[in-house]
Amino acid sequence: MARDNDITFHTRKWVRPEDLNANGTLFGGSLLRWIDEEAAIYAIIQLGNGNAVTKYMSEINFVSSAQQGDLIEMGLRATAFGRTSLTMRAEVRNMFTRQSILTIEKIVFVNLGEDGVPAPHGYTEITYDRDRVPREHLPRTQNDA
Numbered sequence: 001m002a003r004d005n006d007i008t009f010h011t012r013k014w015v016r017p018e019d020l021n022a023n024g025t026l027f028g029g030s031l032l033r034w035i036d037e038e039a040a041i042y043a044i045i046q047l048g049n050g051n052a053v054t055k056y057m058s059e060i061n062f063v064s065s066a067q068q069g070d071l072i073e074m075g076l077r078a079t080a081f082g083r084t085s086l087t088m089r090a091e092v093r094n095m096f097t098r099q100s101i102l103t104i105e106k107i108v109f110v111n112l113g114e115d116g117v118p119a120p121h122g123y124t125e126i127t128y129d130r131d132r133v134p135r136e137h138l139p140r141t142q143n144d145a
């Protein structure tokens with residue numbers, strides 16, 4: 001796990017043909033899907049709750065791209081723990097060119113209770129461990145029936 005400028009780069013992706021746009025470079029929609037999932041996993045690990053949802057994403061600044069066959073890596077860092085929210089910063093970079101692909105200054109996740117309403121998470125600091133990872137499945141919802 002590489003750490004750089006306080007951002008921890010966890011996940012790497014291999015840019016495949018299905019991830020390309022009409023220009024033959026990495027499709028922004030694929031990248032945003034990967035980032036949202038990465039941020040959700042980060043929020044679950046930090047808040048100890050599988051029921052955390054994306055609330056807000058600030059401006060997304062695409063500064064360079066990637067081509068088929070490149071490796072990219074995604075990094076996240078919690079920047080603020082609110083009462084029910086967690087704010088983080090994201091960066092994606094190209095492992096081949098060493099260039100930054102994008103940055104997102106602010107991604108906000110909200111911790112939900114079992115009733116689906118924002119609930120206090122009680123945390124104020126980042127964990128680098130697995131101590132908060134939930135140990136049980138989420139309760140089944142009515143939609144699962």
Ligand SMILES: CC(=O)SCCNC(=O)CCNC(=O)[C@H](O)C(C)(C)COP(=O)(O)OP(=O)(O)OC[C@H]1O[C@@H](n2cnc3c(N)ncnc32)[C@H](O)[C@@H]1OP(=O)(O)O
Pocket residue numbers: 036040052053054055056081082083084085086108110116117118
């Ligand atoms: C991983 C995924 O992809 S999840 C799928 C996509 N996301 C969703 O479907 C979520 C849909 N949105 C919702 O259900 C609702 O907006 C909720 C439940 C998340 C939040 O409801 P709200 O009425 O905004 O809740 P509330 O006003 O209590 O705010 C909750 C927290 O979010 C923060 N917040 C609310 N709006 C914003 C905003 N625009 N920007 C930044 N933070 C915000 C608040 O400051 C508060 O944080 P705090 O408790 O740490 O101070």
